[in-house]
Amino acid sequence: MNLTNYHSHSTYCDGSAPLKKFVSEALNQGFTSYGFSSHAPLPFSTNWNMDKDKMEDYLEECCELVVEYKNKIELYLGLEIDYLTDEYNPSSAYFQNLPLDYRIGSVHFVEIDNEQFVDVDCGVELFRENVQKYFNRDYEEVVIRYFEAQRKLILAGGFDFIGHCDKISKNASANAKGILDSSFYKSVVKSYFEFVAQHKCMLEINSKAYELRGMLFPNIEHFELLRELEIPVMVNSDSHKPQLINSGRKEALKALHTAKFDRVMELHDGVWTGVPIHTIYRY
Numbered sequence: 305m306n307l308t309n310y311h312s313h314s315t316y317c318d319g320s321a322p323l324k325k326f327v328s329e330a331l332n333q334g335f336t337s338y339g340f341s342s343h344a345p346l347p348f349s350t351n352w353n354m355d356k357d358k359m360e361d362y363l364e365e366c367c368e369l370v371v372e373y374k375n376k377i378e379l380y381l382g383l384e385i386d387y388l389t390d391e392y393n394p395s396s397a398y399f400q401n402l403p404l405d406y407r408i409g410s411v412h413f414v415e416i417d418n419e420q421f422v423d424v425d426c427g428v429e430l431f432r433e434n435v436q437k438y439f440n441r442d443y444e445e446v447v448i449r450y451f452e453a454q455r456k457l458i459l460a461g462g463f464d465f466i467g468h469c470d471k472i473s474k475n476a477s478a479n480a481k482g483i484l485d486s487s488f489y490k491s492v493v494k495s496y497f498e499f500v501a502q503h504k505c506m507l508e509i510n511s512k513a514y515e516l517r518g519m520l521f522p523n524i525e526h527f528e529l530l531r532e533l534e535i536p537v538m539v540n541s542d543s544h545k546p547q548l549i550n551s552g553r554k555e556a557l558k559a560l561h562t563a564k565f566d567r568v569m570e571l572h573d574g575v576w577t578g579v580p581i582h583t584i585y586r587y
């Protein structure tokens with residue numbers, strides 16, 4: 305029944321509960337395949353990423369859980385890794401040498417100059433302040449820079465799938481009303497998805513904001529284009545709390561089916577596999 309999730313955060317980074325609580329909840333809800341994906345260490349400190357000195361414990365605890373639950377659920381060890389620069393991204397030797405089952409490539413920052421990074425994945429208010437301070441209130445400029453970073457992530461490679469691409473739609477639309485309906489935004493997003501397809505990347509449909517804001521990343525309006533471009537997708541809840549691991553999944557799967565997707569990607573026996581969307585998600 306497509307009960308899988310490969311994007312979740314525990315107390316190793318900014319999640320609210322230890323890894324084991326997420327596993328218990330996944331078992332309670334009948335999940336068959338589940339992945340941990342702490343925010344990877346960054347070259348500077350934030351209040352949400354995992355410190356580098358916790359990496360060993362994280363890897364060890366994940367491996368212990370994989371063994372402990374091996375007859376009950378498939379557990380996988382991942383990381384959500386930022387694209388910052390051509391030197392710091394999922395393809396960096398440090399991340400490639402870690403014994404991970406998969407890597408998520410995500411953009412949370414836009415570089416402005418000289419390795420100065422602006423957080424664009426923050427709350428709506430801080431985003432507004434950042435755009436005012438660093439982009440002269442030019443929301444189109446920040447959107448262009450964000451999708452440039454998304455393209456550089458793809459060119460750098462080293463990841464299994466792209467996390468919440470188009471998440472800037474939340475902050476951009478909250479501050480610049482109507483921007484998502486503009487021909488500017490639509491053409492930026494369309495050409496980005498064409499780039500994704502050319503490079504044969506997998507995308508997640510991130511359902512984290514569905515309950516609160518009715519938004520998916522990428523948003524539902526792009527699903528038909530994703531399907532036409534034959535981009536493989538999976539649904540992830542990017543859960544920071546055990547009780548939210550299944551949040552928005554049903555709605556995302558239904559919307560994918562409506563857009564004529566017939567399968568989603570799941571990790572089984574260590575291999576990404578296209579699995580048919582279950583009939584319960586079909587109208």
Ligand SMILES: [Zn+2]
Nearest residue numbers: 384410467468
């Ligand atoms: Zn993220």
Ligand SMILES: [Zn+2]
Nearest residue numbers: 311313384542
């Ligand atoms: Zn995340």
